[in-house]
Amino acid sequence: MAEIQCPNCGRTNPEGREECEYCGSPLPQDVPSTGQDISAPRDQFASPSDVPSDGKETGQGKAQEEPPEFEDEGELGWLDVLHAAEEGEEPSEMQPAAEKKEGKEDTDWLQRIRDLDVEGEKSEEPPEEEEAFPDWISEPKGEKEPQKAPSEGKQGLPDWLQPEEEEKEAAPEEEEAAAPPSPEPAQEEEFPSWLAEGEEPLSEGEKTIQPFDLDEEDEFLDDLFDEELPSWLTSVDMDEETETDLESDISPGELPGWVEAMRPVVESSDTSGLAEDEEYIENYGPLAGIPSVLPAEAEIDQIRAEDVKDLTFDLKVTKTQREYTSLLENVISQERKVKPSPKPTKIPTQRILRWFIALILLLSVGASIVAGGWGDIQPTGGDPDPDGGYTALYEMIDGLEEEDTALIVFDYQPALAGELNATASGVVDHLLSQKSYVALVSTQPTGPSLAEYFISRTQAEHEYQHGKDYINLGYIPGQTAGVLSFSIAPREIVPIAFNGANAWGSPPLKEVESFSDFALVLIITDDPTTARIWIEQIKPYISKSKVGMVVSAQAEPLVRPYYETSPQQISGLVAGLPGGRIYEGLAEKPNLSSGFLFPLNVGIIVTVLTVFIGGLANGILNLIKQQQNKEKRGGP
Amino acid sequence: MNIKIKAPVATAVAIGVGIIVLAGYFIPVLTTLRFIFLRAGLVLAAVALIVGILNLFAVHFRKMARNDENSGYSLILVVALIATLLVGFYDMFQSYMFGKPNFQTISWLFNYIQLPIETSLMAVMAVSLTYAATHYLRRNLNSYAGVFFFIVLMVLIGTLSIFTSEVPFLNQIRQWIVHVPALAGARGLLLGIALGTIATGLRVLIGTDRPYGG
Numbered sequence: 001m002a003e004i005q006c007p008n009c010g011r012t013n014p015e016g017r018e019e020c021e022y023c024g025s026p027l028p029q030d031v032p033s034t035g036q037d038i039s040a041p042r043d044q045f046a047s048p049s050d051v052p053s054d055g056k057e058t059g060q061g062k063a064q065e066e067p068p069e070f071e072d073e074g075e076l077g078w079l080d081v082l083h084a085a086e087e088g089e090e091p092s093e094m095q096p097a098a099e100k101k102e103g104k105e106d107t108d109w110l111q112r113i114r115d116l117d118v119e120g121e122k123s124e125e126p127p128e129e130e131e132a133f134p135d136w137i138s139e140p141k142g143e144k145e146p147q148k149a150p151s152e153g154k155q156g157l158p159d160w161l162q163p164e165e166e167e168k169e170a171a172p173e174e175e176e177a178a179a180p181p182s183p184e185p186a187q188e189e190e191f192p193s194w195l196a197e198g199e200e201p202l203s204e205g206e207k208t209i210q211p212f213d214l215d216e217e218d219e220f221l222d223d224l225f226d227e228e229l230p231s232w233l234t235s236v237d238m239d240e241e242t243e244t245d246l247e248s249d250i251s252p253g254e255l256p257g258w259v260e261a262m263r264p265v266v267e268s269s270d271t272s273g274l275a276e277d278e279e280y281i282e283n284y285g286p287l288a289g290i291p292s293v294l295p296a297e298a299e300i301d302q303i304r305a306e307d308v309k310d311l312t313f314d315l316k317v318t319k320t321q322r323e324y325t326s327l328l329e330n331v332i333s334q335e336r337k338v339k340p341s342p343k344p345t346k347i348p349t350q351r352i353l354r355w356f357i358a359l360i361l362l363l364s365v366g367a368s369i370v371a372g373g374w375g376d377i378q379p380t381g382g383d384p385d386p387d388g389g390y391t392a393l394y395e396m397i398d399g400l401e402e403e404d405t406a407l408i409v410f411d412y413q414p415a416l417a418g419e420l421n422a423t424a425s426g427v428v429d430h431l432l433s434q435k436s437y438v439a440l441v442s443t444q445p446t447g448p449s450l451a452e453y454f455i456s457r458t459q460a461e462h463e464y465q466h467g468k469d470y471i472n473l474g475y476i477p478g479q480t481a482g483v484l485s486f487s488i489a490p491r492e493i494v495p496i497a498f499n500g501a502n503a504w505g506s507p508p509l510k511e512v513e514s515f516s517d518f519a520l521v522l523i524i525t526d527d528p529t530t531a532r533i534w535i536e537q538i539k540p541y542i543s544k545s546k547v548g549m550v551v552s553a554q555a556e557p558l559v560r561p562y563y564e565t566s567p568q569q570i571s572g573l574v575a576g577l578p579g580g581r582i583y584e585g586l587a588e589k590p591n592l593s594s595g596f597l598f599p600l601n602v603g604i605i606v607t608v609l610t611v612f613i614g615g616l617a618n619g620i621l622n623l624i625k626q627q628q629n630k631e632k633r634g635g636p
Numbered sequence: 637m638n639i640k641i642k643a644p645v646a647t648a649v650a651i652g653v654g655i656i657v658l659a660g661y662f663i664p665v666l667t668t669l670r671f672i673f674l675r676a677g678l679v680l681a682a683v684a685l686i687v688g689i690l691n692l693f694a695v696h697f698r699k700m701a702r703n704d705e706n707s708g709y710s711l712i713l714v715v716a717l718i719a720t721l722l723v724g725f726y727d728m729f730q731s732y733m734f735g736k737p738n739f740q741t742i743s744w745l746f747n748y749i750q751l752p753i754e755t756s757l758m759a760v761m762a763v764s765l766t767y768a769a770t771h772y773l774r775r776n777l778n779s780y781a782g783v784f785f786f787i788v789l790m791v792l793i794g795t796l797s798i799f800t801s802e803v804p805f806l807n808q809i810r811q812w813i814v815h816v817p818a819l820a821g822a823r824g825l826l827l828g829i830a831l832g833t834i835a836t837g838l839r840v841l842i843g844t845d846r847p848y849g850g
Contacts, residue, residue: 350767350771353767353770354763354767357763357766357767357770358763361762361763361766413754414746414750414751414754414755415754415755415757415758416758417751417754417755418755418758445685446746446750449739449742449743449746449747450746452738452739452743453743453746453747453751466737466738472738476678477678477681477682477685478674478677478678478681478682479681481674481677481678481681482678482681484674485671485674485675485677485678488671488674489671492675493675493678498738498739499731499732499735499737499738499739500728500731500732501735532826532829553795556814557814557818557819557821557822558822558825558826560814560815560819560822561819561822561823561826564819576795578795578797581797597797600797601796601797601798603762604792604793604795604796605796605798607762607766607792608789608792608793610766610770611766611769611770611785611788611789611792612789613770614767614769614770614771615769615770615772615773615785616773617770618770618771618772618773618774619773619774619777621774622773622774622775622777623777626777
C-alpha cells in the first residue's frame, strides 16, 4: 500500500490524504512514498515504548530503524522533492543518475549549507562556525524546520530570498537588463540574477564557484559586492599596514553584562550530548516539528535497574560513600528476602517440680494445722505499731455504746474468704461484744451469702439473730452509683432486708434515718478500687460516723495512703492475717487470725525456701546454658 | 429519608444527665433530681445484670445445641444455672411468704460448692505463683530479674512472724519496702486514677467520649 510521508513530522500517511493526520500539515500529493524520511528527525530519545504493542511502527520508530542518509545526494530533501514536483518529474530511485543531477543542480548550494551546518554542529568548537558565516547566512538554520517548506513550495524559494524577487518585480527593467537569457525559464524565476550569473558561463569540467562555499568566501563576497558597491570601495588595495591599523582600531565587541549572563554557556567539554538535545525534533503532538523541545516523558523513566547495573559511571566517590552505597544495597536486597521468625526456645515445663512444690506446700501447711497450728504466735514486731491503724480501729470500736448501729460492708470475693474471714473475725467479734446492732450490706452479688456465712460461722458464739441483733440488707447494684445512692438515702435504696422483711422497722435500724446515723462503717474488702469507691462516696455523708477498714494483705499498699493522709480518710485499718492477729492481741481474745498465723508462717517459710532453691538452681542452669551457647558460637 | 437520631439523642441524654448529677453537688435545688437519676441508674444496673445472665444462658444453650467439642461444659453451666435459679426462687418464696430463715438452701449451695471451689482455685494459684517464681530466673537472667527475685524474698520473709521477733531487721526491711517504695507507687497510682477519672468524666460530659455508642 502506497503511503505518503509528511514533510513536517515525518510520519506516514495513507495515500490520498491532503493533510497529515498527525500534525495537520499539507501533504505533497505527487510525491510517492519512498519509505524514507524527508526531514527525518533525530531520534536519540526514541525508546522501545514508542513502538505500539500491535506492532505498527510510529513515525519515530520507523525513523529509528531507517536513519536518513544525508550523505546520499539523491535524497537531498524537501527542496528537491518540491522542485521535482513542480517540474512534473518523479525523483524516484528508478530515474537515471544523470536526470537527477540535472534536477538538483539548482539546490547544490543549499545542500552545501546543510552539509556545512551539520559538520559545524558535529565539530567540537561551535563558535568557529558562527565566525565562518555572516549572520544572514547562518540565519537560514531555521530552514531546517520542515514546517516552512509547504509555505515556500509555490516558488520553491526560502523566505530570505523572497524580498529579492519582489525587488525584481518592482524594477523589471533592471532585472531584464541584468539577467542573461536562460534555456530554463523555470530556473530563472527561482533564482536571482546574480546567482544565475555565476553558473551560466562555466563549462563542464571547470571549477565551479559555489555561492556559499566556505573555502572561497572572499571571492564570493567580491563577486557579490562588485556590482553594487562603488568602485572606490572595491578597488582599494589594502596593504598590510592598513590592515593592521584597522584591526588595532576596531575593538572587539563587548556584550552588556546582562546579555552575557543570558548567553547559553556550554560548560562541559563534551558537547555531543548538548548537540543531540538541540537537534531533537518533536515528532508528534502540538509541538511537532519544533526542534530542541524537551521530551514530555522523562528519559529516566525508561531506565530500569537491570540496564543501569551493567553501566559504569566515572563517579568520584569516597570510601565512606562506597560503604554507604553497599550498605543501602544490602538493605534493599534484604527487604525482598523473607526471614523466618525465630522459634522461641522451648523450656521444659518441669512437671515434676510443679507437683513437688504443691506436695511440699500441702504437707507442710497441713501438718502445721494438725500438729499445733492453733498455738499462739506473737505477731510481727511484738507490740502493735501505733501508726498501723490497729489501735485506732480498736479504740473506735471500743468506744461504741450499746445499741449503737454499725454498718459492715462485705465486699470481697469468695476466693479470699479464707484470709479475710480470719482477719476480720477478731474485729467483728470485738464489735459484737459491745452489744451493738449490726447492718450488713454488699455491692457484690455473692456478698450477702458471704455475710451470712461469716456471721453464722465465725461469730456463732454471740448467737446473733437476723432481724433482732443484725440485719442483712443484701446486694446494692450499680457500684459507685449504688454506694452514692445508699449514702444519700439508705432507706429508699434498700427498703427491705435480704429475706424480704421490713429492714428499717427492725431493732438494728430503727434509729437510723440517714447514713450518718451509723456509728461505725466497717468495710471488709480485698479490692483497692472498691475501697476507694466507698471512701470517696460516703465521705460527705458521715458527719458523725467513723470509717474503719479490714483489707487483705494484697490491697494494703493501695489502701494505706487513705489512712496515712492528713486529714485521714479512714480512721482505722487492719490489713492481712498479721494485722488481724495484732488486733486480736489488742482485744486480748484470740480468734481465727491467731490460729491461722502459724500455718501461714510455715507456708511462707516453705515458699521462700522453694523459691530460693528453685530460683537459684534455674538461674545456674540458665547461666550454664548461656555459656554453652557462647562456646558454640565460638565467642570468648 | 434515613435519619439517624439514635446517636444525637443518646449523646444529649448522657450529657444532660451527667451535668445535672454533677451540678447536684453544688446546687441544692438539683439534689432531688440528681437522686432520681441515680435511682434510675440502679434499676438499669440491676436489669443489666439480669440481661447478662440471660445472655450467658443463651450463649451456652446455643453451644450445647450445636454439640460442639466443649458442649459438655456448657451443659453443666446451663444445668447449674437453672438449678440455682430454681433453688433461689424456692428460698425466696419460703422466706417472703412464710418467714422462714434466710435462704437456707441457697446458703448451703454457696457454702459447700462455690466457696470451696473458689478458695481451692486461689490455693492452686499460690502453688502456680511459687512455681513461676522458681522458674523466673530460667527465662530471664539479668539485673532486673535479680532485683525482682530479691524483693520477693525479702517481702515474704518480712511477713513472717516467727523469726522476725528474733531478727528485727527482716521485719524492718519488709516495712520499709511496703511503706516507702510500694506506698509511693500506690500514691502515684491513686493520683493517676483520680486525674484519669476527671478526664474521662469531662470527656463524657462534653461528648468527646461516648461509651454508650453513637
